[in-house]
Amino acid sequence: MTGQTDAVQSSPHCFRIEITRPTSLGLLRICFLLTALFSGCKKSEENRLTPAQVHQITRELAAAASSAVPAGTAIKLRQSASSRQPGETDYLRILLKNDSPTDADRAAVARLIQSLDAAATRNHLTQDPPAQTGEMLRIKFQHGGEPVLEVEIVTRATPAPNAGAKDSGGKAGNARLAIIIDDLGSDRAAAEAIFALGYPLTISVLPNHDHSLEIAEEAHRRGFQLMLHLPMQSLANETPEPQELHPGMPAREIATLLDQFLQNVPDAAGVNNHQGSQATADGALMDELMPVLRDRHLFYVDSRTTAATVAYDTAQDFGVPSAFRNVPFLDDVAEAAAVRKQLELALRGAREKGEAVAIGHPHAATLQALREVLPKAQAQGVRLVPVSELVH
Numbered sequence: 350m351t352g353q354t355d356a357v358q359s360s361p362h363c364f365r366i367e368i369t370r371p372t373s374l375g376l377l378r379i380c381f382l383l384t385a386l387f388s389g390c391k392k393s394e395e396n397r398l399t400p401a402q403v404h405q406i407t408r409e410l411a412a413a414a415s416s417a418v419p420a421g422t423a424i425k426l427r428q429s430a431s432s433r434q435p436g437e438t439d440y441l442r443i444l445l446k447n448d449s450p451t452d453a454d455r456a457a458v459a460r461l462i463q464s465l466d467a468a469a470t471r472n473h474l475t476q477d478p479p480a481q482t483g484e485m486l487r488i489k490f491q492h493g494g495e496p497v498l499e500v501e502i503v504t505r506a507t508p509a510p511n512a513g514a515k516d517s518g519g520k521a522g523n524a525r526l527a528i529i530i531d532d533l534g535s536d537r538a539a540a541e542a543i544f545a546l547g548y549p550l551t552i553s554v555l556p557n558h559d560h561s562l563e564i565a566e567e568a569h570r571r572g573f574q575l576m577l578h579l580p581m582q583s584l585a586n587e588t589p590e591p592q593e594l595h596p597g598m599p600a601r602e603i604a605t606l607l608d609q610f611l612q613n614v615p616d617a618a619g620v621n622n623h624q625g626s627q628a629t630a631d632g633a634l635m636d637e638l639m640p641v642l643r644d645r646h647l648f649y650v651d652s653r654t655t656a657a658t659v660a661y662d663t664a665q666d667f668g669v670p671s672a673f674r675n676v677p678f679l680d681d682v683a684e685a686a687a688v689r690k691q692l693e694l695a696l697r698g699a700r701e702k703g704e705a706v707a708i709g710h711p712h713a714a715t716l717q718a719l720r721e722v723l724p725k726a727q728a729q730g731v732r733l734v735p736v737s738e739l740v741h
Contacts, residue, residue, distance in 0.1 A: 358449070360553040364421050369723070371525055378728075380542075385401065385703060386515050386641060386700060391635055396493050397492075397493065397494050398493075398495075398497060399432070400428075400430045400431050400432055403428075403430040403438075403439055403492075403497045403498065404428045404430065404439060406439075406468075406472045406474070406497065406498065407426060407428060407439040407441060407498055408426070409468050409471075409472065410441060410465055410469065410498065410500070411424055411426050411441055412468075413464045413465055413467065413468035414441065414443050414461060414465060415666075416464060417460045417461045417463070417464035417465075418443065418445060418455075418457065418461055419445075419457070420428055421471070422443065422444065422445060422446075423442075423443070423444040423666055424440040424441070424442070424443050424444075425440075425441070425443075425444075425636055425667075426439075426440070426441055426442075427439065427440040427441075427600075427636060427637070427668065427670075429599070429600065429662060430497065434601065436496075437495055437601070438489075438496050438498055438499055438552045439497065439498045439499070439503070440498070440499050440500075440501075440640075441500045442500075442501045442502075442503065442666070442667070442687075443461065443496065443500070443501070443502045443503070443712070444503045444505065444666050445458065445461075445502065445503065445504045445505070446505055447455065447605055458502065458504060459620045461502060462479075462488075462502070464584055465488070465500060466682070471492055472492075473492060474490040474491065474492050474497065474498070475491050475492075476488055476489060476490050476491070477489045477491070484503055484504050484505055484668070485501055485502070485503050485668065486501070486502040486503075486504075486672060487499065487500070487501050487502075488500045488501075488502070492599065503666075503668060505637075505668075507627050523703070523730075523732075524699040524700045524702075524703055524704065524705075524730055524731045524732065525697060525699060525703070525704045525731070525732050525733075525734045525738060526699040526704070526705050526706075526726065526731050526732070526733055526734070527551060527672075527704075527705070527707070527733070527734050527735060527736035527738065527739050528548075528550050528551065528679075528695070528704050528707045528708075528709065528719075528733065529550070529551045529552075529553050529576065529621060529706070529707070529708045529709070529736055530543055530550055530551070530552060530553065530579045530648065530708075530709055530710065530715075531553035531555075531576070531621060531623065531672075531708060531709075531710065532553075532555060532567045532578065532623070532710045533552060533553065533554045533555065533561075533564055533578070533678050533711055534554050534555035534556070534557075534558030534559070534560060534561040534564060534578075535555075535558045535560060536560070536711060537560045537563065537564060539711035539716070540552075540560070540564045540567070540568070540711070542711075542716050543711060543716065544567070544568070544571055544573070546649070546716070546719055546720065546723070548719070548723050548733050549573070549574070549734060550573065550719075550733075551566075551573070551574045551575075551576060551735050551736040551737075552565075552573045552574065552575050552576065552578040552619055553575075553577070553578040554566040554568070554575065554576070554577065554578055554609035554614045554617075555578045555580065555590070555623060556577065556578075556580070556591075556609075556611075556613040556614050557591070557592070557610070557613050560592075561613050561614060562613055562614075562615075565614045565615060565616065565617070566615065566616075569615070569616040574618055574680060574736065574737060575614070575616050575617050575618060575734035576614075576617055576618065576619050576620055576621055576650070576736070577607075577610055577611060577614045577617040577619075577647075578614075578620070578621060578622075578623045579594065579607070579610065579620040579621065579622055579623060579625075580592065580593035580594065580623045580630060581593055581594045581622045581623060581624055581625030581626045581627075581628035582594065582596065582624070582625065582627045583593040583624035583626045583627055583628075583654070584626040584627040584655070585624070585626055587624050589624070590623065590624075592606060592609075592610075593623075593624075593628075594606070594625075594628050594634065594638065595627075595628060595634070596627065596628065596631040596633065596634045597633075597634070598634060598637065599637065600637040600640065600641060603637055604637055604641045607641055607642075607645070611645075614692060617647070618648065618737055618739070619647050619648035619649060619650060619670075619736070619737065620642065620647055620648075620649055620650070621649070621650040621651070621652050621708075622652045622654065622660065623649065623652075624654060625652065625654050625655075625658075625660075626654045626655035626657075627655075627657065628656040629651065629654065629655060629657075629658040629660040629686050629713075630655055630658055630659060631659075632659050632663065635659055635660050635663035635664075636663060636667075638663075639663050639667035639669050641663050642664070642669050643667055643668055643669045647669075648669065648670040648671060648672075648736075648740040649661075649664045649669050649670070649671045649672075649676070649740075650671065650672050650673065650736055650740070651664070651671065651672070651673035651674065652673075652674055652708055653673050653674045660673075661673040670737075670740040670741065671740055671741065672706050672736065672739045672740045672741065673700065673706065674707065675702065675705055675706055676691075676695045676699075676705045676706070676707050677689070677691055677694060677695075678708055678709070679692060679695065679707055679708065679709035679715060679718075680709050680710055680714065680715045680718075681709075682710055683710075683712040683714045683715065684714050685714045685717045685721075688709070688712075688714050688715050688717075688718035688719075689718045689721060689722055691707075692707075692719070692722040692723075693722065695707040695716060696722075696726060696729055696731050699731045700729070700730060700731060704739050706736060706739055713732065726739065
Protein backbone atom coordinates (compact mmCIF):
# COMPACT_ATOMS: atom_id res chain seq x y z
CA MET A 350 0.00 0.00 0.00
CA THR A 351 1.27 3.47 -0.88
CA GLY A 352 1.38 5.87 2.08
CA GLN A 353 3.31 8.35 4.14
CA THR A 354 4.95 7.61 7.44
CA ASP A 355 5.26 9.68 10.60
CA ALA A 356 7.99 8.52 12.93
CA VAL A 357 8.53 9.00 16.64
CA GLN A 358 12.17 8.66 17.58
CA SER A 359 12.73 6.04 20.24
CA SER A 360 14.71 6.78 23.36
CA PRO A 361 16.44 4.14 25.52
CA HIS A 362 13.15 3.73 27.39
CA CYS A 363 10.74 3.98 24.45
CA PHE A 364 9.72 1.89 21.45
CA ARG A 365 9.83 3.34 17.96
CA ILE A 366 6.28 3.93 16.63
CA GLU A 367 5.48 4.29 12.94
CA ILE A 368 2.08 5.45 11.72
CA THR A 369 1.26 4.92 8.08
CA ARG A 370 -1.23 7.32 6.51
CA PRO A 371 -2.81 6.03 3.31
CA THR A 372 -2.57 8.16 0.22
CA SER A 373 -5.58 8.73 -2.00
CA LEU A 374 -4.62 5.70 -4.07
CA GLY A 375 -4.43 3.57 -0.91
CA LEU A 376 -7.85 4.72 0.23
CA LEU A 377 -9.33 3.78 -3.13
CA ARG A 378 -7.87 0.29 -2.84
CA ILE A 379 -9.31 -0.13 0.65
CA CYS A 380 -12.75 0.99 -0.49
CA PHE A 381 -12.64 -1.42 -3.41
CA LEU A 382 -11.70 -4.35 -1.19
CA LEU A 383 -14.37 -3.55 1.40
CA THR A 384 -17.02 -3.19 -1.31
CA ALA A 385 -16.09 -6.56 -2.80
CA LEU A 386 -16.09 -8.20 0.64
CA PHE A 387 -19.50 -6.92 1.67
CA SER A 388 -20.99 -7.61 -1.76
CA GLY A 389 -19.82 -11.21 -1.48
CA CYS A 390 -21.33 -11.56 1.99
CA LYS A 391 -24.60 -10.07 0.81
CA LYS A 392 -24.68 -12.40 -2.19
CA SER A 393 -23.99 -15.40 0.07
CA GLU A 394 -26.82 -14.39 2.40
CA GLU A 395 -29.18 -13.97 -0.53
CA ASN A 396 -28.36 -17.48 -1.83
CA ARG A 397 -28.80 -19.18 1.55
CA LEU A 398 -32.01 -21.12 1.92
CA THR A 399 -34.40 -20.19 4.70
CA PRO A 400 -35.67 -22.99 6.98
CA ALA A 401 -39.07 -22.72 5.25
CA GLN A 402 -37.42 -23.26 1.87
CA VAL A 403 -35.49 -26.25 3.21
CA HIS A 404 -38.71 -27.75 4.56
CA GLN A 405 -40.43 -27.26 1.19
CA ILE A 406 -37.57 -29.06 -0.59
CA THR A 407 -37.71 -31.88 1.95
CA ARG A 408 -41.42 -32.32 1.32
CA GLU A 409 -40.76 -32.36 -2.42
CA LEU A 410 -38.13 -35.09 -2.04
CA ALA A 411 -40.50 -37.04 0.21
CA ALA A 412 -43.16 -36.83 -2.49
CA ALA A 413 -40.64 -37.95 -5.10
CA ALA A 414 -39.72 -40.92 -2.90
CA SER A 415 -43.38 -41.82 -2.36
CA SER A 416 -43.97 -41.93 -6.12
CA ALA A 417 -41.06 -44.32 -6.63
CA VAL A 418 -41.69 -46.91 -3.91
CA PRO A 419 -44.44 -49.50 -3.32
CA ALA A 420 -47.62 -48.35 -1.62
CA GLY A 421 -47.41 -48.60 2.15
CA THR A 422 -43.65 -47.96 2.31
CA ALA A 423 -42.76 -46.16 5.54
CA ILE A 424 -41.37 -42.69 4.88
CA LYS A 425 -40.32 -40.68 7.94
CA LEU A 426 -39.85 -36.93 7.56
CA ARG A 427 -38.32 -34.66 10.18
CA GLN A 428 -38.05 -30.92 9.58
CA SER A 429 -35.21 -29.87 11.87
CA ALA A 430 -33.62 -27.01 9.93
CA SER A 431 -33.92 -23.86 12.01
CA SER A 432 -32.45 -20.36 12.01
CA ARG A 433 -32.03 -20.75 15.78
CA GLN A 434 -29.94 -23.92 15.46
CA PRO A 435 -27.36 -23.43 12.68
CA GLY A 436 -26.13 -26.72 11.32
CA GLU A 437 -29.39 -28.60 11.90
CA THR A 438 -30.68 -30.27 8.74
CA ASP A 439 -33.93 -31.84 7.67
CA TYR A 440 -34.14 -35.62 7.65
CA LEU A 441 -35.88 -38.16 5.44
CA ARG A 442 -35.94 -41.92 6.12
CA ILE A 443 -37.34 -44.49 3.72
CA LEU A 444 -37.83 -48.07 4.89
CA LEU A 445 -38.08 -50.62 2.10
CA LYS A 446 -39.18 -54.02 3.36
CA ASN A 447 -38.69 -57.17 1.33
CA ASP A 448 -38.66 -60.92 1.71
CA SER A 449 -35.22 -61.39 0.15
CA PRO A 450 -32.62 -59.24 -1.63
CA THR A 451 -33.62 -59.91 -5.24
CA ASP A 452 -32.72 -58.10 -8.45
CA ALA A 453 -36.21 -56.57 -8.37
CA ASP A 454 -35.50 -55.10 -4.93
CA ARG A 455 -32.22 -53.64 -6.10
CA ALA A 456 -34.00 -52.13 -9.10
CA ALA A 457 -36.53 -50.56 -6.70
CA VAL A 458 -33.71 -48.89 -4.76
CA ALA A 459 -32.19 -47.63 -8.03
CA ARG A 460 -35.55 -46.12 -9.09
CA LEU A 461 -35.89 -44.46 -5.69
CA ILE A 462 -32.42 -42.89 -5.89
CA GLN A 463 -33.11 -41.71 -9.44
CA SER A 464 -36.34 -40.04 -8.32
CA LEU A 465 -34.59 -38.35 -5.38
CA ASP A 466 -31.75 -37.16 -7.63
CA ALA A 467 -34.19 -35.59 -10.07
CA ALA A 468 -35.96 -33.67 -7.29
CA ALA A 469 -32.62 -32.61 -5.81
CA THR A 470 -31.38 -31.33 -9.18
CA ARG A 471 -34.55 -29.27 -9.69
CA ASN A 472 -33.80 -27.58 -6.38
CA HIS A 473 -30.10 -27.00 -7.14
CA LEU A 474 -28.89 -29.42 -4.47
CA THR A 475 -25.59 -31.21 -4.61
CA GLN A 476 -24.80 -34.40 -2.71
CA ASP A 477 -21.90 -36.06 -0.95
CA PRO A 478 -20.93 -39.55 -2.12
CA PRO A 479 -23.52 -41.99 -0.68
CA ALA A 480 -22.35 -43.95 2.38
CA GLN A 481 -23.42 -47.57 2.76
CA THR A 482 -23.52 -49.12 6.25
CA GLY A 483 -24.98 -52.60 6.32
CA GLU A 484 -28.59 -52.34 5.17
CA MET A 485 -28.59 -48.52 5.29
CA LEU A 486 -27.67 -46.09 2.50
CA ARG A 487 -27.12 -42.51 3.70
CA ILE A 488 -27.12 -39.54 1.30
CA LYS A 489 -26.38 -35.96 2.41
CA PHE A 490 -27.58 -33.05 0.27
CA GLN A 491 -26.18 -29.53 0.24
CA HIS A 492 -27.14 -26.16 -1.19
CA GLY A 493 -24.41 -23.64 -1.85
CA GLY A 494 -22.01 -25.73 0.20
CA GLU A 495 -24.27 -25.80 3.25
CA PRO A 496 -25.90 -29.08 4.44
CA VAL A 497 -29.70 -28.97 4.21
CA LEU A 498 -31.01 -32.55 4.14
CA GLU A 499 -29.99 -36.09 5.08
CA VAL A 500 -31.72 -39.07 3.48
CA GLU A 501 -31.53 -42.63 4.80
CA ILE A 502 -32.71 -45.56 2.69
CA VAL A 503 -33.04 -48.81 4.60
CA THR A 504 -33.70 -52.16 2.95
CA ARG A 505 -34.73 -54.75 5.49
CA ALA A 506 -36.11 -58.25 5.16
CA THR A 507 -39.60 -58.67 6.55
CA PRO A 508 -39.31 -60.69 9.78
CA ALA A 509 -41.22 -63.93 9.95
CA PRO A 510 -44.12 -63.86 12.45
CA ASN A 511 -43.34 -65.37 15.85
CA ALA A 512 -39.64 -65.60 14.98
CA GLY A 513 -38.79 -66.44 18.57
CA ALA A 514 -41.23 -69.34 18.69
CA LYS A 515 -39.82 -70.62 15.40
CA ASP A 516 -36.33 -70.55 16.90
CA SER A 517 -37.47 -72.74 19.77
CA GLY A 518 -38.58 -75.43 17.36
CA GLY A 519 -41.04 -76.65 19.98
CA LYS A 520 -38.24 -78.42 21.83
CA ALA A 521 -38.17 -78.46 25.61
CA GLY A 522 -35.37 -76.38 27.06
CA ASN A 523 -35.08 -73.97 24.12
CA ALA A 524 -37.56 -71.42 25.47
CA ARG A 525 -35.98 -68.22 26.79
CA LEU A 526 -37.23 -65.78 29.40
CA ALA A 527 -35.70 -62.39 30.18
CA ILE A 528 -36.76 -60.71 33.41
CA ILE A 529 -36.10 -56.99 33.80
CA ILE A 530 -36.18 -55.53 37.30
CA ASP A 531 -36.54 -51.78 36.92
CA ASP A 532 -37.19 -48.71 39.10
CA LEU A 533 -33.87 -49.30 40.86
CA GLY A 534 -31.87 -46.33 42.12
CA SER A 535 -33.28 -45.35 45.51
CA ASP A 536 -32.94 -48.53 47.59
CA ARG A 537 -29.46 -50.03 47.84
CA ALA A 538 -30.66 -52.91 50.05
CA ALA A 539 -33.22 -53.99 47.44
CA ALA A 540 -30.49 -53.99 44.79
CA GLU A 541 -28.26 -56.16 46.98
CA ALA A 542 -31.14 -58.62 47.49
CA ILE A 543 -31.58 -58.88 43.71
CA PHE A 544 -27.85 -59.44 43.20
CA ALA A 545 -27.96 -62.18 45.83
CA LEU A 546 -30.56 -64.18 43.89
CA GLY A 547 -27.84 -65.40 41.56
CA TYR A 548 -29.90 -65.43 38.36
CA PRO A 549 -29.12 -63.56 35.10
CA LEU A 550 -31.71 -60.86 35.63
CA THR A 551 -31.49 -57.56 33.77
CA ILE A 552 -31.11 -54.51 36.01
CA SER A 553 -32.72 -51.23 34.87
CA VAL A 554 -31.74 -48.16 36.88
CA LEU A 555 -33.50 -44.80 37.11
CA PRO A 556 -31.04 -41.91 36.74
CA ASN A 557 -30.29 -39.27 39.35
CA HIS A 558 -31.62 -41.09 42.39
CA ASP A 559 -29.68 -41.34 45.64
CA HIS A 560 -27.97 -44.64 44.78
CA SER A 561 -28.29 -44.78 40.99
CA LEU A 562 -24.58 -44.55 40.25
CA GLU A 563 -23.39 -47.03 42.86
CA ILE A 564 -26.12 -49.57 41.99
CA ALA A 565 -25.26 -49.30 38.31
CA GLU A 566 -21.55 -49.70 38.96
CA GLU A 567 -22.08 -52.66 41.30
CA ALA A 568 -24.46 -54.39 38.87
CA HIS A 569 -21.89 -54.06 36.10
CA ARG A 570 -19.08 -55.25 38.36
CA ARG A 571 -21.08 -58.37 39.24
CA GLY A 572 -21.77 -59.16 35.59
CA PHE A 573 -25.47 -58.25 35.43
CA GLN A 574 -26.79 -56.73 32.24
CA LEU A 575 -27.53 -53.08 32.90
CA MET A 576 -30.13 -50.79 31.36
CA LEU A 577 -31.11 -47.16 31.73
CA HIS A 578 -34.72 -46.87 32.92
CA LEU A 579 -35.48 -43.85 30.77
CA PRO A 580 -38.05 -41.44 32.29
CA MET A 581 -40.86 -40.52 29.89
CA GLN A 582 -44.04 -38.50 30.29
CA SER A 583 -47.14 -40.36 31.43
CA LEU A 584 -50.85 -39.81 30.89
CA ALA A 585 -51.70 -41.40 34.22
CA ASN A 586 -51.69 -39.70 37.60
CA GLU A 587 -48.15 -40.83 38.37
CA THR A 588 -45.36 -38.93 40.07
CA PRO A 589 -43.10 -37.69 37.27
CA GLU A 590 -39.32 -37.68 37.39
CA PRO A 591 -37.69 -34.22 37.61
CA GLN A 592 -36.44 -34.67 34.03
CA GLU A 593 -38.16 -36.81 31.42
CA LEU A 594 -38.79 -37.10 27.71
CA HIS A 595 -41.99 -35.45 26.56
CA PRO A 596 -43.75 -34.78 23.24
CA GLY A 597 -42.34 -31.79 21.37
CA MET A 598 -38.79 -32.34 22.62
CA PRO A 599 -36.29 -31.89 19.75
CA ALA A 600 -33.57 -34.42 18.95
CA ARG A 601 -30.77 -32.16 20.21
CA GLU A 602 -32.42 -31.83 23.63
CA ILE A 603 -33.16 -35.57 23.75
CA ALA A 604 -29.52 -36.35 23.03
CA THR A 605 -28.28 -33.96 25.71
CA LEU A 606 -30.64 -35.36 28.35
CA LEU A 607 -29.89 -38.97 27.42
CA ASP A 608 -26.14 -38.35 27.72
CA GLN A 609 -26.65 -36.82 31.16
CA PHE A 610 -28.64 -39.87 32.25
CA LEU A 611 -26.01 -42.27 30.88
CA GLN A 612 -23.32 -40.56 32.94
CA ASN A 613 -25.36 -41.50 36.02
CA VAL A 614 -26.02 -45.04 34.77
CA PRO A 615 -22.70 -45.93 33.13
CA ASP A 616 -22.22 -49.12 31.11
CA ALA A 617 -25.92 -49.31 30.21
CA ALA A 618 -26.37 -51.55 27.17
CA GLY A 619 -29.91 -50.46 26.43
CA VAL A 620 -32.95 -48.58 27.71
CA ASN A 621 -36.57 -49.23 28.58
CA ASN A 622 -39.17 -46.60 29.29
CA HIS A 623 -40.16 -45.59 32.81
CA GLN A 624 -43.87 -44.69 32.73
CA GLY A 625 -44.24 -43.08 29.29
CA SER A 626 -47.86 -43.81 28.38
CA GLN A 627 -48.03 -40.41 26.68
CA ALA A 628 -44.47 -40.28 25.34
CA THR A 629 -44.36 -43.74 23.75
CA ALA A 630 -47.66 -43.10 21.96
CA ASP A 631 -46.25 -39.94 20.34
CA GLY A 632 -44.85 -40.88 16.94
CA ALA A 633 -42.93 -37.64 16.47
CA LEU A 634 -41.09 -38.03 19.80
CA MET A 635 -40.24 -41.67 19.08
CA ASP A 636 -38.97 -40.62 15.64
CA GLU A 637 -36.58 -38.25 17.41
CA LEU A 638 -35.51 -40.69 20.12
CA MET A 639 -34.66 -43.78 18.08
CA PRO A 640 -31.85 -42.28 15.95
CA VAL A 641 -30.26 -41.02 19.18
CA LEU A 642 -30.35 -44.54 20.65
CA ARG A 643 -29.04 -46.02 17.41
CA ASP A 644 -26.13 -43.59 17.28
CA ARG A 645 -25.16 -44.62 20.82
CA HIS A 646 -25.46 -48.36 20.04
CA LEU A 647 -28.20 -48.88 22.64
CA PHE A 648 -31.03 -51.37 22.31
CA TYR A 649 -34.59 -50.51 23.31
CA VAL A 650 -37.20 -52.51 25.20
CA ASP A 651 -40.75 -51.17 25.08
CA SER A 652 -42.25 -51.59 28.55
CA ARG A 653 -45.68 -51.24 26.90
CA THR A 654 -47.26 -49.02 29.52
CA THR A 655 -50.01 -48.21 26.99
CA ALA A 656 -51.72 -50.16 24.24
CA ALA A 657 -51.25 -47.09 22.03
CA THR A 658 -47.46 -47.31 22.09
CA VAL A 659 -45.57 -46.93 18.81
CA ALA A 660 -42.13 -47.22 20.42
CA TYR A 661 -41.25 -50.77 19.37
CA ASP A 662 -42.41 -50.32 15.78
CA THR A 663 -40.49 -47.05 15.52
CA ALA A 664 -37.36 -48.64 16.94
CA GLN A 665 -37.64 -51.36 14.30
CA ASP A 666 -38.12 -48.76 11.56
CA PHE A 667 -34.95 -46.95 12.63
CA GLY A 668 -32.84 -50.06 12.90
CA VAL A 669 -32.59 -50.04 16.71
CA PRO A 670 -32.30 -53.58 18.13
CA SER A 671 -35.49 -53.90 20.15
CA ALA A 672 -38.00 -56.05 22.00
CA PHE A 673 -41.13 -55.47 24.04
CA ARG A 674 -42.76 -56.82 27.17
CA ASN A 675 -45.01 -59.61 25.90
CA VAL A 676 -46.32 -61.06 29.16
CA PRO A 677 -48.15 -59.23 31.98
CA PHE A 678 -46.22 -57.16 34.52
CA LEU A 679 -45.11 -59.40 37.37
CA ASP A 680 -46.20 -57.27 40.28
CA ASP A 681 -49.09 -54.96 39.51
CA VAL A 682 -50.36 -56.56 42.73
CA ALA A 683 -47.37 -56.52 45.08
CA GLU A 684 -48.26 -59.67 46.99
CA ALA A 685 -46.14 -62.81 46.87
CA ALA A 686 -48.99 -65.11 45.81
CA ALA A 687 -50.01 -62.77 43.00
CA VAL A 688 -46.42 -62.40 41.78
CA ARG A 689 -45.93 -66.18 41.81
CA LYS A 690 -48.97 -66.54 39.56
CA GLN A 691 -47.60 -63.91 37.14
CA LEU A 692 -44.21 -65.62 37.07
CA GLU A 693 -45.88 -68.91 36.17
CA LEU A 694 -47.70 -67.09 33.34
CA ALA A 695 -44.36 -65.67 32.15
CA LEU A 696 -42.80 -69.15 32.09
CA ARG A 697 -45.78 -70.48 30.17
CA GLY A 698 -45.58 -67.55 27.75
CA ALA A 699 -41.90 -68.30 27.10
CA ARG A 700 -42.68 -71.94 26.35
CA GLU A 701 -45.57 -71.07 24.02
CA LYS A 702 -43.86 -68.20 22.17
CA GLY A 703 -40.31 -69.44 22.32
CA GLU A 704 -39.22 -66.32 24.15
CA ALA A 705 -40.73 -63.82 26.56
CA VAL A 706 -39.80 -60.51 28.20
CA ALA A 707 -41.18 -59.88 31.69
CA ILE A 708 -40.83 -56.79 33.88
CA GLY A 709 -40.98 -56.53 37.66
CA HIS A 710 -39.94 -54.15 40.39
CA PRO A 711 -37.82 -54.36 43.56
CA HIS A 712 -40.73 -55.06 45.93
CA ALA A 713 -40.20 -57.46 48.81
CA ALA A 714 -43.07 -59.62 47.48
CA THR A 715 -41.45 -59.77 44.04
CA LEU A 716 -38.11 -60.86 45.49
CA GLN A 717 -39.81 -63.56 47.55
CA ALA A 718 -41.69 -64.92 44.53
CA LEU A 719 -38.52 -64.90 42.41
CA ARG A 720 -36.73 -66.98 45.06
CA GLU A 721 -39.57 -69.52 45.03
CA VAL A 722 -40.29 -69.78 41.31
CA LEU A 723 -37.01 -69.27 39.43
CA PRO A 724 -35.43 -72.54 40.65
CA LYS A 725 -38.24 -74.34 38.76
CA ALA A 726 -37.63 -72.58 35.44
CA GLN A 727 -35.06 -74.98 34.04
CA ALA A 728 -37.12 -78.02 34.97
CA GLN A 729 -40.01 -76.44 33.02
CA GLY A 730 -37.83 -76.08 29.92
CA VAL A 731 -37.19 -72.35 30.22
CA ARG A 732 -33.76 -70.76 30.22
CA LEU A 733 -33.26 -67.36 31.89
CA VAL A 734 -31.27 -64.94 29.71
CA PRO A 735 -30.26 -61.27 29.64
CA VAL A 736 -32.77 -59.26 27.64
CA SER A 737 -30.14 -58.40 24.99
CA GLU A 738 -30.48 -62.02 23.77
CA LEU A 739 -34.08 -61.33 22.81
CA VAL A 740 -33.74 -58.02 20.96
CA HIS A 741 -34.00 -58.20 17.17
